[in-house]
Amino acid sequence: MEFKEITAEEFDLFSSKHEQTSFSQTSSWGKLKEVNGWKSHFLALYDHKKIVGATLLLTKDLPIIHKNMCYAPRGFLIDYSNTKYLKEFTNNIKIYAKKLNAIFVKIDPYLSYQERDLDGNIVKNGKNNKKAFSNLIKLGYKHFGFNLMQDTLQPRWIFITETKNKTVEEVMAGMDSKTRQIIRKNERLGITTRELTYDELPLFKDIMQHTGDRRNFIDRPLSYYQNMYKNLEPNGILKILIAELHADKLIKNLKEEINTYQKEYDDRKYKHDEKINIMNENKYLQKQKATENEIKRVTSKLEEIKKLQKENGDTITLGGILFLIHGNEVVSLVGGSYEKFMEFQSAYTVHWAGCKYAIEKGYDRYNFYGITGDFSEDNPLVGLYLFKRGFGGKVVELIGEFDLVISKFWFFVYNASFKIYHNLKNLKSKIK
Numbered sequence: 001m002e003f004k005e006i007t008a009e010e011f012d013l014f015s016s017k018h019e020q021t022s023f024s025q026t027s028s029w030g031k032l033k034e035v036n037g038w039k040s041h042f043l044a045l046y047d048h049k050k051i052v053g054a055t056l057l058l059t060k061d062l063p064i065i066h067k068n069m070c071y072a073p074r075g076f077l078i079d080y081s082n083t084k085y086l087k088e089f090t091n092n093i094k095i096y097a098k099k100l101n102a103i104f105v106k107i108d109p110y111l112s113y114q115e116r117d118l119d120g121n122i123v124k125n126g127k128n129n130k131k132a133f134s135n136l137i138k139l140g141y142k143h144f145g146f147n148l149m150q151d152t153l154q155p156r157w158i159f160i161t162e163t164k165n166k167t168v169e170e171v172m173a174g175m176d177s178k179t180r181q182i183i184r185k186n187e188r189l190g191i192t193t194r195e196l197t198y199d200e201l202p203l204f205k206d207i208m209q210h211t212g213d214r215r216n217f218i219d220r221p222l223s224y225y226q227n228m229y230k231n232l233e234p235n236g237i238l239k240i241l242i243a244e245l246h247a248d249k250l251i252k253n254l255k256e257e258i259n260t261y262q263k264e265y266d267d268r269k270y271k272h273d274e275k276i277n278i279m280n281e282n283k284y285l286q287k288q289k290a291t292e293n294e295i296k297r298v299t300s301k302l303e304e305i306k307k308l309q310k311e312n313g314d315t316i317t318l319g320g321i322l323f324l325i326h327g328n329e330v331v332s333l334v335g336g337s338y339e340k341f342m343e344f345q346s347a348y349t350v351h352w353a354g355c356k357y358a359i360e361k362g363y364d365r366y367n368f369y370g371i372t373g374d375f376s377e378d379n380p381l382v383g384l385y386l387f388k389r390g391f392g393g394k395v396v397e398l399i400g401e402f403d404l405v406i407s408k409f410w411f412f413v414y415n416a417s418f419k420i421y422h423n424l425k426n427l428k429s430k431i432k
Helices: 008-017 027-034 083-099 130-138 168-175 177-189 198-215 222-235 245-274 281-312 339-344 346-361 381-389 408-431
Strands: 001-006 039-047 050-062 066-074 102-107 112-115 140-142 157-162 192-195 238-246 315-326 330-336 367-368 394-398 402-405
Touching: 001 083, 001 367, 008 027, 008 050, 027 039, 027 050, 039 083, 050 083, 050 102, 050 402, 066 408, 083 130, 083 402, 102 408, 112 330, 130 140, 130 177, 157 381, 177 346, 192 346, 198 222, 198 238, 198 315, 198 330, 198 408, 222 238, 222 315, 238 245, 238 339, 238 346, 245 281, 281 315, 281 408, 315 339, 330 339, 330 346, 346 367, 367 394, 402 408
Parallel strands: 066 102, 112 394, 330 367
Antiparallel strands: 001 039, 039 050, 050 066, 102 402, 140 402, 157 367, 157 394, 192 238, 238 315, 315 330
16 A cells, blocks of 8 residues: 555546545645645555545644644545545554644544434444544544534534435425525515626625624624635635625515405405395404504504615615535525624524525535524524524434554643633633
8 A cells, every 4th residue: 555645636636536535635724724724645555546535634833843734635535444544544644744733633524423413312233433443443543522512613513404415395395394484585576686796705704794793793804804705716616605685675575465355355354344245244343453454564564664775775684604515515604694683693594505405416415504403492502403403304423533652751741731721712702
C-alpha cells in the first residue's frame, strides 16, 4: 500500500463518489478555510493503484507555542470497519502530522453511531457503526464523548428528511398537520423565495445580524459570507434563499377575498329576503354571522398589510437560509428572520423550498443540520428539534469527535489552555 499527497482534482473526483462525502470534504472547502489561516493537504491511501481512503487535512499554526493542529472535517473518507485500511491510514497520518509538528489530528466522521427514528428513539435491530467506533478506540483515538448539546466543532446530532425517490406530495404527506398548514397558508399569502446574488449578500448579513441580536449569538462578519460565496457558489455548493412578501399582490388577493365573501353574504341575504330559498332562520343567521366574521378578519389583515407596505415598501424580506449542496444531500447550514415579521413564519417556506430543491434535483436527503440530543420537554433547545421534526424524517446520531494524539505533553497544554480561554469567553459573554 502507498500513502501520498494527491492533487485537489484527484481528491474531488474520489470524494464526489464516496458515501461519506460532505461539503467539508471538498477542495472548495479547503480553499475557503485557507482564507482563515488554515492550510489544505490532500492525502490518499492506495492499494494496488486504487484509492481506498483519502482526506482533506486542514492544518493551522497555534500561536505562542508554534505547533500545529490538524483537522479532517467530517473525518477521513474510508471504510472505518476495515481494520487493515484504517490502521494503515492512521499510521501514515501520524507520520505526516509529526512532520508538520502537529499536536493532534481531530476527526468527526460522517457516520451514524446507531439508527434512530423520528422521535430520537433507538431503532431496534437498526443499522449502527459500533465496529467503526471500536476500531478507532483500539487504534488510540480519544473520543470526545457522547455529548447531547452542540459543543463539538460540528453537530453530533442532526435531523434529516429523506427525499430519495420521493415526490413533493409524498414528502409533504410525511409532515405533521401544523407544518403543512403553515406552508400552505404562506403559499396563499403569496410568500415566495428567490436566490441571492453576491451583490445582495449584505441583505443576508442583515438578516443574520438581527437574528444574532435576538438570540444572543455573535454573527460572522459580511466578509465571511462573501468568502463562502466566492469559494463555494461557482462549484454549485452554496445557495442562499430568502423569503419575500409581495404586499401589492397580497393586497389585491385580500381585496378579492373580501369581495368573494361580500358577494356570498349579499347573495344569501337576497335569496332569504325574497324567499327564493326557504332557509332555517337560525342556520341562516349563523351562516351570515360566520361570513361577517370572515370579512372582518380579512379586512383586518388587509389593513395590516397596507401598513406594512407603507413602512417597508412593496417587497418585504422576511428571512433567509444559507444552503450547502454536495454529495447526496442539501444542508441547511445557517439562517434567520426578522423579528417584526415573525408572524409569517418564513422559516417554514424557505426550508420547504430547500426540501423541494432536494427532491427535484434527485438528492437523497434534506439535512436540517444541528439539533440537541436531549428530547425532554424541559430542555430549552427542544423547540429547535420540534420545529424540524414537523417536516417528517428522522434523528441522526453521529459517531462523534475523536483526537489522534501526536504529542501527549502539548495535547495536555493545549486542552488546559483552551479550557481557560473558553471559560473566560463565557464569563465575558455573561458580563455583557
